[in-house]
Amino acid sequence: MARRSMRNQIVEAALEQFHAHGYNAAGVKTITDAAGVPKGSFYNHFHSKEALAVEALRYYGEGRLDDLAGGETEPLARLRAHFEALRDETVRLDYTRGCLIGNFGAEIADHSEVIRENVRQRFEGWADAIAATLEEAQRAGAVRADLDPPTVARFLLNTWEGTLVRARVDRSSDAFDAFFTTAFGPLLTGPAAV
């Protein structure tokens, strides 16, 4: 039990350090210090910093897609609320952090095959969940009939990741505003009826 708890402490501290400072800037010593455990204990739990990063990604992703799953809310409103919750999280953190999946993708996908594959799978699962919601909204007549949900889902997710980078660079919600105005206006619902 104690052993398991120390492992969790390390994963939580790593998520925080990777998210705040990036993969390369967060050393094992910094992480074990932040977790309040001896550096030597690290390799009892993880065989590498890379393995820890995969665990941090899993921990970060947990429950993040739950609000896209069916519910009482209309599918398009659900999709919008999903991105609004992620926006609110970024604003609350003063435009720092961004998305751990996207950050890892930008910083280390070229350098670690294990992390690259893990990031790829997480993006793919996320895009699939967005596509399913779009399809549901399309069947309900709330999304343009001429759109291909899997393609537009991938496009939207990529827009979201780029929007997060831009919002952090600007430290302003302008990029989020452009996202919501364009995605939930001309892109998904088409020109206003005249």
Next chain:
Amino acid sequence: MARRSMRNQIVEAALEQFHAHGYNAAGVKTITDAAGVPKGSFYNHFHSKEALAVEALRYYGEGRLDDLAGGETEPLARLRAHFEALRDETVRLDYTRGCLIGNFGAEIADHSEVIRENVRQRFEGWADAIAATLEEAQRAGAVRADLDPPTVARFLLNTWEGTLVRARVDRSSDAFDAFFTTAFGPLLTGPAAV
């Protein structure tokens, strides 16, 4: 003259190292080694790695917007060719590197005020150039009349940056395909005439 040339050698090597490995992973020693100059010479030319990063950004950005400026090609075709050239560059480099501006934005905007401001200005100039091209295309009737060019330009640029991250993670052109299909189809030109 020799002094100036050594400075350029350092900037070129830095651009290569920052682009290939990221800001944090590329140390001053690695950069001066790659430039073939003594490490001690670095501070004769730059007061910090941060100052060098700003120079590398300037060097990277040079001429990158030229193909958006007026010419004989139609504005919408020009915009498409602009992104296609950037895609081809990424494919040629086997899906490594991405965009230096976006990489810096994701990796270090939270940690360096100087680099954050520089990245912000480069994004802003790029978005303005895209907006001007969209406006021209709209006047020519090639882009939907209900779109606001400055807003959609920012949206598109953010999509592009996220698309690059995703293409690198996937090592495939799927993300580029979703970008071109969606942007130059339903988003900019609207539903096909029936």
